[in-house]
Amino acid sequence: MNASRTARDRARAELTREIKEEARRQLAVEGAQRLSLRAVARELGMVSSALYRYFPSRDDLLTHLIIDAYDGVGAAVEAAAAQAGDHPRARWRAVSVAARDWARTHPHEFALVYGTPVPGYEAPQDTVGPASRVPIALLTTVRDAAAAGLITVPERPLAPELAAQAAVVTEATGLDVPPGALVRTVIAWTQLFGAVGFELFGQLVGSMDPADAFFAEAVERMADFIGFPPDAGE
Amino acid sequence: MNASRTARDRARAELTREIKEEARRQLAVEGAQRLSLRAVARELGMVSSALYRYFPSRDDLLTHLIIDAYDGVGAAVEAAAAQAGDHPRARWRAVSVAARDWARTHPHEFALVYGTPVPGYEAPQDTVGPASRVPIALLTTVRDAAAAGLITVPERPLAPELAAQAAVVTEATGLDVPPGALVRTVIAWTQLFGAVGFELFGQLVGSMDPADAFFAEAVERMADFIGFPPDAGE
DNA sequence: TTCGTTTCGAGAGCGGCGCTCTCGTCTGAG
DNA sequence: CTCAGACGAGAGCGCCGCTCTCGAAACGAA
Numbered sequence: 001m002n003a004s005r006t007a008r009d010r011a012r013a014e015l016t017r018e019i020k021e022e023a024r025r026q027l028a029v030e031g032a033q034r035l036s037l038r039a040v041a042r043e044l045g046m047v048s049s050a051l052y053r054y055f056p057s058r059d060d061l062l063t064h065l066i067i068d069a070y071d072g073v074g075a076a077v078e079a080a081a082a083q084a085g086d087h088p089r090a091r092w093r094a095v096s097v098a099a100r101d102w103a104r105t106h107p108h109e110f111a112l113v114y115g116t117p118v119p120g121y122e123a124p125q126d127t128v129g130p131a132s133r134v135p136i137a138l139l140t141t142v143r144d145a146a147a148a149g150l151i152t153v154p155e156r157p158l159a160p161e162l163a164a165q166a167a168v169v170t171e172a173t174g175l176d177v178p179p180g181a182l183v184r185t186v187i188a189w190t191q192l193f194g195a196v197g198f199e200l201f202g203q204l205v206g207s208m209d210p211a212d213a214f215f216a217e218a219v220e221r222m223a224d225f226i227g228f229p230p231d232a233g234e
Numbered sequence: 235m236n237a238s239r240t241a242r243d244r245a246r247a248e249l250t251r252e253i254k255e256e257a258r259r260q261l262a263v264e265g266a267q268r269l270s271l272r273a274v275a276r277e278l279g280m281v282s283s284a285l286y287r288y289f290p291s292r293d294d295l296l297t298h299l300i301i302d303a304y305d306g307v308g309a310a311v312e313a314a315a316a317q318a319g320d321h322p323r324a325r326w327r328a329v330s331v332a333a334r335d336w337a338r339t340h341p342h343e344f345a346l347v348y349g350t351p352v353p354g355y356e357a358p359q360d361t362v363g364p365a366s367r368v369p370i371a372l373l374t375t376v377r378d379a380a381a382a383g384l385i386t387v388p389e390r391p392l393a394p395e396l397a398a399q400a401a402v403v404t405e406a407t408g409l410d411v412p413p414g415a416l417v418r419t420v421i422a423w424t425q426l427f428g429a430v431g432f433e434l435f436g437q438l439v440g441s442m443d444p445a446d447a448f449f450a451e452a453v454e455r456m457a458d459f460i461g462f463p464p465d466a467g468e
Numbered sequence: 469t470t471c472g473t474t475t476c477g478a479g480a481g482c483g484g485c486g487c488t489c490t491c492g493t494c495t496g497a498g
Numbered sequence: 499c500t501c502a503g504a505c506g507a508g509a510g511c512g513c514c515g516c517t518c519t520c521g522a523a524a525c526g527a528a
Contacts, residue, residue: 008475008524032350033267036514049517050477058515116266116349117435128440135441162447169441186442187429187452191421193437194428201351203427206362207369207403208420213396218421225459242495242504270485283488284506292486475524485514494505 016054031108069109074133076102088145089228096219103196142185143175153227155180188222250288265342301364303343308367310336322379323462330453337430376419377409387461389414422456
């Protein structure tokens with residue numbers, strides 16, 4: 001059962017792709033707020049109502065773009081992790097820098113996924129897989145270092161609920177990370193994206209703007225915080 | 235020169251206040267995206283065009299709400315700092331918890347100021363003062379601890395640009411904080427609001443949700459990170 | 469090949485939006 | 499008292515998301 005059997009199926013797949021492409025183009029230029037179905041249809045030479053044959057609503061189209069954005073940043077950090085050397089701190093640094101670079105080159109996509117949820121609020125199940133790619137890349141780096149005995153920060157007791165949540169994450173990801181290191185990784189994850197968001201949304205204007213030096217410092221200090229050993233880069 | 239001399243002036247001030255009040259009400263219920271001038275006018279029993287006598291545009295009205303939101307969270311953290319004991323870690327904890335509590339009770343206001351910038355992008359000068367209240371509260375806590383010789387993390391050299399930016403912040407705020415501690419405070423600030431944003435925007439669903447235990451742990455670990463001495467609470 | 473079903477694009481239309489302009493009216497300063 | 503300025507109401511412009519209907523085209527089964 002080939003996915004594209006008939007001419008109709010092929011045309012439908014093609015048009016769906018073109019709509020997403022044009023929407024992504026408008027998203028990159030105008031931002032999610034200003035993305036309009038009518039403008040997408042206009043650009044594609046069709047009437048707006050025809051677009052509803054492919055996406056039932058504007059929010060549905062945005063959800064597809066959200067998934068693409070998650071996959072974009074996920075692929076970027078995974079590629080950076082693969083290219084980085086074996087040293088855990090270098091890997092951590094590469095992943096952090098890749099996340100920031102992606103956000104700076106795709107600010108509206110970043111805002112779409114890490115900024116305000118667009119309508120009232122939503123989080124379809126299709127997004128959780130792509131959304132996990134960045135934290136998994138971070139956790140994998142920590143897991144490898146921990147497995148090699150390179151995490152130097154001692155474990156301390158966690159609150160019971162927190163330990164249980166850490167166990168759930170370990171179970172779900174299959175990444176065997178000591179719970180204390182896991183929680184520190186999540187803390188670093190929130191710091192990383194908090195700082196990138198602050199940089200992109202203008203909160204650092206007047207203090208750490210431009211943010212390059214601050215960001216570099218933050219990456220090293222959070223690497224210390226997790227317990228990565230020093231390397232040649234710092 | 236009373237500010238409200240004539241009846242007209244008084245009526246104008248009153249109506250301006252009522253418009254902002256109703257807008258704030260709609261913002262709390264619907265979020266910034268769905269806030270509409272027409273709905274505000276409708277609720278106030280006037281026609282939409284009349285509203286433009288008081289606010290030249292929707293964005294201008296939103297800017298006023300942004301300032302109010304900054305002042306709201308700023309007042310919340312300042313009150314928490316004032317009520318907290320003298321121990322620096324307790325103060326830090328109180329400020330962090332107050333920021334999170336404010337965000338959880340005012341999610342749309344939080345999204346308005348710390349989420350995606352609403353239109354294309356903007357940051358009027360009127361917002362920088364109110365926006366500084368939270369970081370100043372954090373920095374003040376660190377300054378007091380440092381002045382008392384209670385910051386235990388040693389200073390290390392900073393990159394020249396970063397040291398320069400730290401000096402600018404010290405100059406602008408008048409808060410004499412060692413540059414290394416200042417940068418760590420900014421890092422903790424980004425972590426705090428990054429974590430709150432992740433919690434509110436659903437990024438922690440499936441891992442650290444509900445986030446109470448995680449948040450408590452993050453606050454203590456970041457207090458360690460800055461160098462606050464332990465206290466009875468941890 | 470024929471025929472009924474399904475899919476599709478186009479068009480008109482609904483209600484809502486931000487914003488502008490015009491026109492009477494009312495107010496308050498000189 | 500007068501007259502300039504402030505004001506609210508109304509109509510209207512060009513957008514928007516979304517719905518419904520209709521005729522043509524594509525399709526699968528007979």
